[in-house]
Amino acid sequence: MMKLEDVKKIAIVGGGSMGHGCAMVFAQAGYPVGMYSRRLETLEKGLEAMRADLTFLAERGLGRLDEVDAIMARVSTTQDMAEAAADADFVLESVAEDMALKQDVFSKLDAMCKPDAILATNTSVMSPTEIASTSKKRDRIIGTHWWNPPFLIPLVEVVQTEETPQWVIDVTMDLHKAIGKRPVHCKKDVPGFIANRLQHALWREALSIVERGIADAKTVDESLKYGPGLRLPVLAPCENADMVGLDLTLSIHNYVLKYLEDSHEPSPLLKEKVEKGELGFKTGGVGYQTWTPEEQKALRARLLGYLTKAIREMNEAEGK
Ligand SMILES: NC(=O)c1ccc[n+]([C@@H]2O[C@H](COP(=O)([O-])OP(=O)(O)OC[C@H]3O[C@@H](n4cnc5c(N)ncnc54)[C@H](O)[C@@H]3O)[C@@H](O)[C@H]2O)c1
Numbered sequence: 001m002m003k004l005e006d007v008k009k010i011a012i013v014g015g016g017s018m019g020h021g022c023a024m025v026f027a028q029a030g031y032p033v034g035m036y037s038r039r040l041e042t043l044e045k046g047l048e049a050m051r052a053d054l055t056f057l058a059e060r061g062l063g064r065l066d067e068v069d070a071i072m073a074r075v076s077t078t079q080d081m082a083e084a085a086a087d088a089d090f091v092l093e094s095v096a097e098d099m100a101l102k103q104d105v106f107s108k109l110d111a112m113c114k115p116d117a118i119l120a121t122n123t124s125v126m127s128p129t130e131i132a133s134t135s136k137k138r139d140r141i142i143g144t145h146w147w148n149p150p151f152l153i154p155l156v157e158v159v160q161t162e163e164t165p166q167w168v169i170d171v172t173m174d175l176h177k178a179i180g181k182r183p184v185h186c187k188k189d190v191p192g193f194i195a196n197r198l199q200h201a202l203w204r205e206a207l208s209i210v211e212r213g214i215a216d217a218k219t220v221d222e223s224l225k226y227g228p229g230l231r232l233p234v235l236a237p238c239e240n241a242d243m244v245g246l247d248l249t250l251s252i253h254n255y256v257l258k259y260l261e262d263s264h265e266p267s268p269l270l271k272e273k274v275e276k277g278e279l280g281f282k283t284g285g286v287g288y289q290t291w292t293p294e295e296q297k298a299l300r301a302r303l304l305g306y307l308t309k310a311i312r313e314m315n316e317a318e319g320k
Helices: 017-028 040-059 065-073 081-086 099-112 128-132 166-178 195-211 217-225 237-244 246-259 268-276 293-317
Strands: 010-013 033-036 075-078 090-093 118-121 141-146 155-159 182-186
Touching: 010 017, 010 081, 017 033, 017 040, 017 065, 017 075, 017 141, 033 081, 040 065, 040 075, 065 075, 075 081, 081 099, 090 099, 090 166, 099 118, 099 128, 118 166, 128 141, 141 166, 155 166, 166 182, 195 217, 195 268, 237 246
Parallel strands: 010 033, 010 090, 033 075, 090 118, 118 141, 155 182
Antiparallel strands: 141 155
Protein backbone atom coordinates (compact mmCIF):
# COMPACT_ATOMS: atom_id res chain seq x y z
CA MET A 1 0.00 0.00 0.00
CA MET A 2 1.51 3.29 -1.11
CA LYS A 3 1.25 6.78 0.27
CA LEU A 4 1.79 10.07 -1.56
CA GLU A 5 5.39 10.22 -0.25
CA ASP A 6 6.09 6.91 -1.99
CA VAL A 7 5.31 8.37 -5.40
CA LYS A 8 8.75 9.28 -6.71
CA LYS A 9 8.45 8.79 -10.45
CA ILE A 10 5.74 9.15 -13.08
CA ALA A 11 5.41 7.32 -16.41
CA ILE A 12 3.28 8.59 -19.26
CA VAL A 13 2.18 6.12 -21.92
CA GLY A 14 1.35 7.99 -25.15
CA GLY A 15 3.00 11.30 -26.00
CA GLY A 16 0.15 12.95 -27.98
CA SER A 17 -1.51 16.21 -27.02
CA MET A 18 -2.73 15.05 -23.62
CA GLY A 19 0.23 12.76 -22.89
CA HIS A 20 2.95 15.37 -23.28
CA GLY A 21 0.75 18.05 -21.66
CA CYS A 22 0.21 15.92 -18.53
CA ALA A 23 3.91 14.95 -18.51
CA MET A 24 4.75 18.65 -18.42
CA VAL A 25 2.46 19.31 -15.44
CA PHE A 26 4.05 16.48 -13.40
CA ALA A 27 7.52 17.78 -14.33
CA GLN A 28 6.54 21.36 -13.38
CA ALA A 29 5.62 20.01 -9.94
CA GLY A 30 9.10 18.47 -9.59
CA TYR A 31 8.45 14.83 -10.54
CA PRO A 32 10.81 12.96 -12.86
CA VAL A 33 8.72 11.71 -15.76
CA GLY A 34 9.38 8.93 -18.27
CA MET A 35 7.31 9.48 -21.40
CA TYR A 36 6.77 6.57 -23.78
CA SER A 37 5.49 6.77 -27.32
CA ARG A 38 5.75 4.35 -30.23
CA ARG A 39 7.10 6.95 -32.60
CA LEU A 40 10.23 9.05 -32.19
CA GLU A 41 8.51 11.86 -34.07
CA THR A 42 5.69 12.03 -31.47
CA LEU A 43 8.23 12.25 -28.66
CA GLU A 44 10.21 14.97 -30.42
CA LYS A 45 7.07 16.96 -31.20
CA GLY A 46 5.88 16.52 -27.61
CA LEU A 47 9.13 17.92 -26.19
CA GLU A 48 9.00 20.83 -28.63
CA ALA A 49 5.39 21.63 -27.67
CA MET A 50 6.26 21.36 -23.97
CA ARG A 51 9.03 23.93 -24.28
CA ALA A 52 6.73 26.25 -26.25
CA ASP A 53 3.92 25.86 -23.69
CA LEU A 54 6.24 26.47 -20.72
CA THR A 55 7.55 29.61 -22.43
CA PHE A 56 3.99 30.75 -23.24
CA LEU A 57 2.99 30.29 -19.60
CA ALA A 58 6.08 32.04 -18.23
CA GLU A 59 5.49 35.03 -20.51
CA ARG A 60 2.02 35.33 -18.99
CA GLY A 61 3.10 35.17 -15.37
CA LEU A 62 2.51 31.43 -14.89
CA GLY A 63 5.99 30.08 -14.20
CA ARG A 64 9.47 31.42 -14.89
CA LEU A 65 11.53 31.43 -18.06
CA ASP A 66 14.68 30.55 -16.11
CA GLU A 67 13.00 27.35 -14.86
CA VAL A 68 12.06 25.98 -18.28
CA ASP A 69 15.31 24.05 -18.81
CA ALA A 70 15.13 22.43 -15.38
CA ILE A 71 11.51 21.33 -15.97
CA MET A 72 12.41 19.94 -19.40
CA ALA A 73 15.36 18.06 -17.88
CA ARG A 74 12.96 16.10 -15.64
CA VAL A 75 11.29 14.53 -18.69
CA SER A 76 12.98 11.54 -20.30
CA THR A 77 11.57 9.91 -23.42
CA THR A 78 11.61 6.35 -24.69
CA GLN A 79 10.11 4.14 -27.39
CA ASP A 80 10.18 1.23 -24.96
CA MET A 81 7.08 1.12 -22.73
CA ALA A 82 8.76 -1.24 -20.25
CA GLU A 83 11.62 1.22 -19.75
CA ALA A 84 9.21 4.06 -18.87
CA ALA A 85 7.04 1.86 -16.64
CA ALA A 86 9.69 -0.17 -14.79
CA ASP A 87 10.52 2.26 -11.97
CA ALA A 88 7.34 4.38 -12.04
CA ASP A 89 5.04 4.60 -9.04
CA PHE A 90 2.22 6.24 -10.98
CA VAL A 91 1.56 5.48 -14.65
CA LEU A 92 -0.80 7.59 -16.76
CA GLU A 93 -2.02 5.99 -19.99
CA SER A 94 -2.93 8.58 -22.61
CA VAL A 95 -3.03 6.68 -25.90
CA ALA A 96 -5.79 7.03 -28.51
CA GLU A 97 -9.42 6.58 -27.38
CA ASP A 98 -9.76 2.94 -28.45
CA MET A 99 -10.96 0.26 -26.02
CA ALA A 100 -8.92 -2.64 -27.45
CA LEU A 101 -5.76 -0.51 -27.54
CA LYS A 102 -6.20 0.66 -23.96
CA GLN A 103 -6.92 -2.88 -22.73
CA ASP A 104 -3.79 -4.07 -24.51
CA VAL A 105 -1.70 -1.32 -22.88
CA PHE A 106 -2.94 -2.22 -19.38
CA SER A 107 -2.42 -5.95 -19.94
CA LYS A 108 1.17 -5.24 -20.96
CA LEU A 109 1.69 -2.90 -17.98
CA ASP A 110 0.77 -5.82 -15.66
CA ALA A 111 4.14 -7.41 -16.18
CA MET A 112 6.16 -4.21 -16.57
CA CYS A 113 5.27 -2.21 -13.45
CA LYS A 114 6.21 -2.35 -9.79
CA PRO A 115 3.62 -4.40 -7.87
CA ASP A 116 2.23 -1.35 -6.02
CA ALA A 117 2.25 1.10 -8.92
CA ILE A 118 -1.02 2.89 -9.59
CA LEU A 119 -2.12 2.70 -13.22
CA ALA A 120 -4.37 5.49 -14.44
CA THR A 121 -6.26 5.95 -17.70
CA ASN A 122 -6.94 9.36 -19.20
CA THR A 123 -9.95 8.12 -21.14
CA SER A 124 -12.47 10.86 -21.91
CA VAL A 125 -15.60 8.75 -22.04
CA MET A 126 -14.82 5.05 -21.82
CA SER A 127 -15.34 2.92 -18.72
CA PRO A 128 -12.18 2.47 -16.59
CA THR A 129 -13.78 -0.79 -15.36
CA GLU A 130 -13.95 -2.13 -18.93
CA ILE A 131 -10.44 -0.86 -19.71
CA ALA A 132 -9.20 -2.71 -16.60
CA SER A 133 -11.16 -5.89 -17.32
CA THR A 134 -8.37 -7.75 -19.13
CA SER A 135 -5.68 -6.79 -16.62
CA LYS A 136 -4.34 -8.86 -13.73
CA LYS A 137 -3.97 -5.69 -11.65
CA ARG A 138 -7.54 -4.45 -11.86
CA ASP A 139 -7.46 -3.07 -8.31
CA ARG A 140 -4.57 -0.73 -9.22
CA ILE A 141 -6.40 0.79 -12.20
CA ILE A 142 -8.24 4.07 -11.87
CA GLY A 143 -9.53 6.79 -14.20
CA THR A 144 -7.92 10.22 -14.13
CA HIS A 145 -9.70 12.36 -16.68
CA TRP A 146 -7.76 15.54 -17.40
CA TRP A 147 -9.14 18.45 -19.41
CA ASN A 148 -7.60 20.21 -22.35
CA PRO A 149 -5.29 22.11 -22.27
CA PRO A 150 -3.95 20.02 -19.40
CA PHE A 151 -1.46 22.68 -18.31
CA LEU A 152 -4.25 25.21 -17.77
CA ILE A 153 -7.48 23.48 -16.78
CA PRO A 154 -7.28 22.50 -13.09
CA LEU A 155 -9.94 19.76 -13.12
CA VAL A 156 -8.95 16.09 -13.05
CA GLU A 157 -11.81 13.62 -12.52
CA VAL A 158 -10.62 10.68 -10.45
CA VAL A 159 -12.92 7.81 -11.39
CA GLN A 160 -12.99 4.71 -9.23
CA THR A 161 -14.14 1.31 -10.38
CA GLU A 162 -15.86 -1.17 -8.08
CA GLU A 163 -12.49 -2.81 -7.51
CA THR A 164 -10.49 0.33 -6.65
CA PRO A 165 -9.36 0.22 -3.00
CA GLN A 166 -9.53 3.40 -0.91
CA TRP A 167 -5.73 3.82 -0.76
CA VAL A 168 -5.49 4.01 -4.56
CA ILE A 169 -8.19 6.72 -4.60
CA ASP A 170 -6.48 8.59 -1.73
CA VAL A 171 -2.99 8.55 -3.29
CA THR A 172 -4.40 9.56 -6.69
CA MET A 173 -6.38 12.45 -5.19
CA ASP A 174 -3.38 13.56 -3.08
CA LEU A 175 -0.98 13.34 -6.03
CA HIS A 176 -3.15 15.54 -8.22
CA LYS A 177 -3.59 18.05 -5.41
CA ALA A 178 0.19 18.05 -4.95
CA ILE A 179 0.76 18.96 -8.59
CA GLY A 180 -1.66 21.89 -8.32
CA LYS A 181 -4.69 20.29 -9.94
CA ARG A 182 -8.27 20.24 -8.62
CA PRO A 183 -9.05 16.53 -8.51
CA VAL A 184 -12.67 15.54 -7.92
CA HIS A 185 -13.72 12.05 -6.89
CA CYS A 186 -16.27 10.40 -9.16
CA LYS A 187 -17.59 7.56 -7.00
CA LYS A 188 -19.24 5.60 -9.81
CA ASP A 189 -17.85 4.58 -13.18
CA VAL A 190 -20.64 6.12 -15.28
CA PRO A 191 -20.40 7.32 -18.90
CA GLY A 192 -19.41 11.00 -19.00
CA PHE A 193 -18.19 10.86 -15.38
CA ILE A 194 -19.26 14.19 -13.81
CA ALA A 195 -18.17 17.12 -15.93
CA ASN A 196 -19.00 15.73 -19.39
CA ARG A 197 -22.49 14.80 -18.18
CA LEU A 198 -22.96 18.42 -17.12
CA GLN A 199 -21.35 19.79 -20.25
CA HIS A 200 -23.36 17.68 -22.69
CA ALA A 201 -26.67 18.26 -20.91
CA LEU A 202 -26.03 21.93 -21.68
CA TRP A 203 -24.88 21.26 -25.27
CA ARG A 204 -27.97 19.10 -25.94
CA GLU A 205 -30.26 21.95 -24.91
CA ALA A 206 -28.21 24.55 -26.84
CA LEU A 207 -28.33 22.53 -30.08
CA SER A 208 -32.03 21.79 -29.56
CA ILE A 209 -32.86 25.50 -29.20
CA VAL A 210 -31.10 26.15 -32.53
CA GLU A 211 -32.82 23.20 -34.16
CA ARG A 212 -36.27 24.27 -33.01
CA GLY A 213 -35.70 27.79 -34.38
CA ILE A 214 -36.06 29.41 -30.95
CA ALA A 215 -32.80 31.31 -31.51
CA ASP A 216 -29.81 31.09 -33.84
CA ALA A 217 -26.45 29.63 -32.72
CA LYS A 218 -24.80 32.99 -32.02
CA THR A 219 -27.76 34.12 -29.90
CA VAL A 220 -27.75 30.85 -27.93
CA ASP A 221 -24.05 31.23 -27.15
CA GLU A 222 -24.42 34.91 -26.23
CA SER A 223 -27.35 34.12 -23.94
CA LEU A 224 -25.04 31.87 -21.98
CA LYS A 225 -21.86 33.96 -22.14
CA TYR A 226 -23.48 37.24 -21.07
CA GLY A 227 -25.93 35.61 -18.69
CA PRO A 228 -25.69 32.52 -16.50
CA GLY A 229 -22.30 31.51 -17.93
CA LEU A 230 -20.70 34.65 -16.52
CA ARG A 231 -21.45 33.71 -12.93
CA LEU A 232 -20.78 29.97 -13.27
CA PRO A 233 -17.14 30.09 -12.03
CA VAL A 234 -18.44 31.54 -8.75
CA LEU A 235 -22.00 30.25 -8.57
CA ALA A 236 -22.53 26.73 -9.93
CA PRO A 237 -25.92 24.93 -9.97
CA CYS A 238 -26.01 23.41 -6.49
CA GLU A 239 -24.69 26.62 -4.90
CA ASN A 240 -27.15 28.64 -6.95
CA ALA A 241 -30.05 26.46 -5.79
CA ASP A 242 -29.02 27.05 -2.18
CA MET A 243 -28.76 30.79 -2.79
CA VAL A 244 -32.15 31.26 -4.48
CA GLY A 245 -33.91 28.66 -2.35
CA LEU A 246 -34.71 25.02 -3.01
CA ASP A 247 -38.45 25.83 -2.97
CA LEU A 248 -37.99 28.23 -5.90
CA THR A 249 -35.81 25.65 -7.68
CA LEU A 250 -38.55 23.05 -7.20
CA SER A 251 -41.25 25.40 -8.56
CA ILE A 252 -39.13 26.18 -11.63
CA HIS A 253 -38.40 22.52 -12.25
CA ASN A 254 -42.07 21.58 -11.75
CA TYR A 255 -42.96 24.01 -14.51
CA VAL A 256 -40.08 23.88 -17.01
CA LEU A 257 -38.41 20.44 -17.00
CA LYS A 258 -41.13 18.83 -19.11
CA TYR A 259 -40.34 21.30 -21.92
CA LEU A 260 -36.58 20.71 -22.01
CA GLU A 261 -34.82 18.49 -24.54
CA ASP A 262 -34.61 14.92 -23.34
CA SER A 263 -33.69 13.08 -26.53
CA HIS A 264 -31.38 10.08 -26.20
CA GLU A 265 -30.20 10.58 -29.77
CA PRO A 266 -27.90 13.30 -31.15
CA SER A 267 -29.71 16.28 -32.68
CA PRO A 268 -30.93 15.61 -36.27
CA LEU A 269 -29.54 19.02 -37.33
CA LEU A 270 -26.13 18.05 -35.94
CA LYS A 271 -26.21 14.78 -37.91
CA GLU A 272 -27.31 16.62 -41.05
CA LYS A 273 -24.44 19.11 -40.79
CA VAL A 274 -21.90 16.32 -40.26
CA GLU A 275 -23.29 14.46 -43.29
CA LYS A 276 -22.89 17.65 -45.36
CA GLY A 277 -19.27 17.99 -44.21
CA GLU A 278 -19.97 21.18 -42.24
CA LEU A 279 -17.70 20.36 -39.30
CA GLY A 280 -16.74 23.85 -38.16
CA PHE A 281 -13.15 25.13 -38.00
CA LYS A 282 -11.70 21.96 -39.52
CA THR A 283 -13.72 22.32 -42.75
CA GLY A 284 -13.20 25.94 -43.76
CA GLY A 285 -15.09 27.45 -40.83
CA VAL A 286 -18.67 26.37 -41.64
CA GLY A 287 -20.41 24.82 -38.66
CA TYR A 288 -23.28 26.27 -36.64
CA GLN A 289 -21.79 29.65 -37.58
CA THR A 290 -19.38 30.61 -40.36
CA TRP A 291 -15.90 31.60 -39.23
CA THR A 292 -13.17 33.32 -41.23
CA PRO A 293 -9.59 32.11 -40.57
CA GLU A 294 -8.96 35.37 -38.64
CA GLU A 295 -12.03 34.80 -36.47
CA GLN A 296 -10.95 31.23 -35.74
CA LYS A 297 -7.48 32.41 -34.72
CA ALA A 298 -8.92 35.24 -32.61
CA LEU A 299 -11.27 32.87 -30.75
CA ARG A 300 -8.43 30.46 -29.92
CA ALA A 301 -6.26 33.38 -28.70
CA ARG A 302 -9.12 34.79 -26.60
CA LEU A 303 -9.65 31.41 -24.96
CA LEU A 304 -5.97 31.05 -24.01
CA GLY A 305 -5.88 34.68 -22.81
CA TYR A 306 -9.00 34.15 -20.71
CA LEU A 307 -7.75 30.87 -19.22
CA THR A 308 -4.28 32.20 -18.32
CA LYS A 309 -5.86 35.26 -16.64
CA ALA A 310 -8.36 33.11 -14.74
CA ILE A 311 -5.64 30.72 -13.51
CA ARG A 312 -3.37 33.62 -12.52
CA GLU A 313 -6.20 35.12 -10.47
CA MET A 314 -7.00 31.73 -8.94
CA ASN A 315 -3.34 31.26 -7.97
CA GLU A 316 -3.15 34.77 -6.49
CA ALA A 317 -6.32 34.20 -4.46
CA GLU A 318 -4.77 30.98 -3.09
CA GLY A 319 -1.44 32.71 -2.35
CA LYS A 320 0.50 30.56 -4.88
N1 LIG B 1 -7.71 15.87 -26.47
C1 LIG B 1 -8.54 16.08 -25.44
O1 LIG B 1 -9.20 17.12 -25.34
C2 LIG B 1 -8.63 15.07 -24.33
C3 LIG B 1 -9.00 15.48 -23.05
C4 LIG B 1 -9.03 14.54 -22.02
C5 LIG B 1 -8.69 13.22 -22.27
N2 LIG B 1 -8.36 12.85 -23.54
C6 LIG B 1 -8.02 11.45 -23.76
O2 LIG B 1 -6.62 11.31 -23.73
C7 LIG B 1 -6.23 10.22 -24.57
C8 LIG B 1 -5.23 10.71 -25.61
O3 LIG B 1 -5.84 11.74 -26.37
P1 LIG B 1 -4.99 12.83 -27.18
O4 LIG B 1 -5.92 13.95 -27.45
O5 LIG B 1 -3.70 13.07 -26.50
O6 LIG B 1 -4.76 12.03 -28.55
P2 LIG B 1 -3.51 12.12 -29.55
O7 LIG B 1 -4.01 11.57 -30.83
O8 LIG B 1 -2.90 13.47 -29.54
O9 LIG B 1 -2.48 11.10 -28.90
C9 LIG B 1 -2.72 9.71 -28.88
C10 LIG B 1 -1.44 8.97 -28.70
O10 LIG B 1 -1.73 7.56 -28.80
C11 LIG B 1 -0.70 6.95 -29.56
N3 LIG B 1 -1.19 5.72 -30.19
C12 LIG B 1 -2.15 5.60 -31.12
N4 LIG B 1 -2.28 4.31 -31.46
C13 LIG B 1 -1.37 3.62 -30.72
C14 LIG B 1 -1.01 2.24 -30.63
N5 LIG B 1 -1.61 1.33 -31.38
N6 LIG B 1 -0.05 1.90 -29.71
C15 LIG B 1 0.55 2.83 -28.95
N7 LIG B 1 0.26 4.15 -29.01
C16 LIG B 1 -0.69 4.52 -29.89
C17 LIG B 1 -0.35 8.00 -30.62
O11 LIG B 1 0.92 7.74 -31.16
C18 LIG B 1 -0.38 9.28 -29.76
O12 LIG B 1 0.85 9.48 -29.11
C19 LIG B 1 -7.52 9.68 -25.18
O13 LIG B 1 -7.99 8.62 -24.39
C20 LIG B 1 -8.46 10.86 -25.10
O14 LIG B 1 -9.81 10.51 -25.11
C21 LIG B 1 -8.29 13.74 -24.56
